[in-house]
Amino acid sequence: MDNLTPVTYTLSVHEVARLLAEETSAARHGSHARIGQAVHRRLKRTRHWRTEIRLTLRLTSPHATLDIQGRLDALEPIQEGEHLIECKSTRQTDTPTPTQGERLQLQLYALMRWRQTGTLPARGSLLYLNPDHDTPMPVPVDVTEPTLRALEHHLSADLHPLFDALATHRARLIPRLRHLPFPKPTRRAGQGRAMRHTYRRLSRGHRSLLEAPTGTGKTLAVMYPALRATGRRHGDRIVYLSARRSTRQMxxxxxxxxxxxxxxxxxxxxxxxxxxxxxHDTPCDCDPAASALQQARSDALKQEAWHMDQLVTLARSHRLCPHRFIQHLSDWADVLIGDYHHVFAPRGGLSLKPFGQRTLLLIDEAHNLHERLCEHLTCELSLHKTDPWRTLPLVRAIRRLPAGAWHRLSTLSTRTLTGTTELLAGWLSDWLARWTQPGDLFQDTRPEQAHLNTLLKLLTLLEQPPETLVFQH
Known part of the structure; x- marks a missing residue:
């Protein structure tokens, strides 16, 4: 091995819970998360709790050290000891059923608190909050000693070996990349200079813009020094993005x-x-139990090199959806090749720092980036699915607007809304604030794209609305 020093991977509690529950990474950044955070802050201000308790847990082995970090939402002192509370946002009006990942998240906090203080927590609860209501909905979670010991064994026996395998793979890979020869017999004019410039910028952690005519080999002039920089430990993985599928295949x-x-x-x-x-014809439902995914991932991590055809065959042999299986493996790859939307779309789902790894981001054909980003931030709102929004308090407030206000909003809704998210969302939020009450949906929220989309949906409830309403950032 290139270096016997254990590699340290920094994981959030959310990442660990997702891995143990075998949930996809696409749900990392839900559009409701910002609203949930605002509601959490509002609830905590009304309770005498200790909030945002920083917790850590370290697991070591000869090859990999896992540094698990997180912040528990709230801790309530009770007569029996400590009551650990993790807040979650929900749109349900009845008490929801926690997902496996949500339960594991709180149990991880309980384990970390137990190892930190030496005292077993007395109780644990997931506190669900609906932003339209002020009444929290608590759900108890098992944080007894047998459960926490079983979770600790699960971390050591099932999760830690994955990172041992990743560290071992990278230790074999790094010296090979460090001495990697140029893959072509000769270099085109200007390639050498471009490669030296790219390597220098990547090794120093700087950004760079490279412009060159078509056919000069600029893609390889960037990818090759990125691989060499990874071999020198200036990065852990590479994410390459291009707008064209033909370029990605090349x-x-x-x-x-x-x-x-x-x-x-x-x-x-x-x-x-x-x-x-x-x-092609029906929604994919070919994912079996999590045990099959664990076995398939374990088989994939035993392979030294990955080829897409082999991974698709492996997924199908375990009766897994190949697309979802590739998503699950994305955090473990050395090089990821994808489209712009995998990183820049609001729900792209691709993490640039999985397990604390440093990513070298390469954006090819960047002149297409502006147009593609506008597409990702463009919303077309149909009038046929507005019924759920009629129950929101803000909708009821808007429908009570006087005739003059209706005319003003109707005029706005009949043309394309163009401008920055901050300006438009700020204008709508300030104007609508005069017609809403403190407990309404958009209280304490930030004017971000997800909230703007919701505001624009509300405009479809106006009298005589247009067939389609478009917002372009």
Missing amino acids: VSQVLAPIARQTGLRILTLEAQDRLCDQA
């Missing part, structure tokens, strides 16, 4: 012999209908 073909030579793990992120047979 990069994958260029990297294929390098993968065979070095053991590089390459993943190409494709649309679901290109990987899953069921996705």
